[in-house]
Amino acid sequence: MMEIFFETKDVFQLKDIEKIAPKEKGITSMSVKEILQSLVDDGMVDTDRIGTSNYFWAFPSKALHARKRKLEELESQFAESSQKKEALQKSIEKSKIGREDTAERAALIEELAALRQKKEQLKAEIDKYRECDPDVIEEMRQTNKIAKEAANRWTDNIFSIKSWAKRKFGFEESRIDKSFGIPEDLDYID
Numbered sequence: 001m002m003e004i005f006f007e008t009k010d011v012f013q014l015k016d017i018e019k020i021a022p023k024e025k026g027i028t029s030m031s032v033k034e035i036l037q038s039l040v041d042d043g044m045v046d047t048d049r050i051g052t053s054n055y056f057w058a059f060p061s062k063a064l065h066a067r068k069r070k071l072e073e074l075e076s077q078f079a080e081s082s083q084k085k086e087a088l089q090k091s092i093e094k095s096k097i098g099r100e101d102t103a104e105r106a107a108l109i110e111e112l113a114a115l116r117q118k119k120e121q122l123k124a125e126i127d128k129y130r131e132c133d134p135d136v137i138e139e140m141r142q143t144n145k146i147a148k149e150a151a152n153r154w155t156d157n158i159f160s161i162k163s164w165a166k167r168k169f170g171f172e173e174s175r176i177d178k179s180f181g182i183p184e185d186l187d188y189i190d
Helices: 002-008 014-025 032-041 060-096 103-128 134-169 173-180
Strands: 046-050 053-057
Touching: 002 014, 002 060, 014 032, 014 053, 134 173
Parallel strands: none
Antiparallel strands: 046 053
8 A cells, every 4th residue: 555655646535545545456445444544553654634634645755764764773773782792791801800710719619608608507506596695685675565565555445444334334344344355354464
């Protein structure tokens, strides 16, 4: 269908293309509109609404310019990628300096692996005795103190609600405890 536009270098309405395409290019008239719309969507054919009519056109020079732009874009991407590749290869070469495989280097690598393994063993041993660490014990004491204060605060809240319910509704304390599942021996933590 692009050949119709390029050969005639003219502007068409949809009805004109629907007449020309089946005759000259053998495109079925039912699919002309779909093909034309896909070409418009791809940016290969331009369209504009003038008044109540839609006009379609495509000139060979636009396609040529689009291809040139794409080629320039790809060439710049290629040049950029080539520069990156060269920089990475130089970086690799620079990194290889001083890392030649020698007996001394192999011995140092082996020593490093042994030291890392020993470090992990020492960490595991420290973790085993962590519960005896004074800092951990102090942290546990602080946590326990906060938990105790919170428990006493909630116990106080329960006692306040129980006294309010006794005054407001005249319930017995044992009935309130039974209804709300409050243990009889509920008291503050010392």
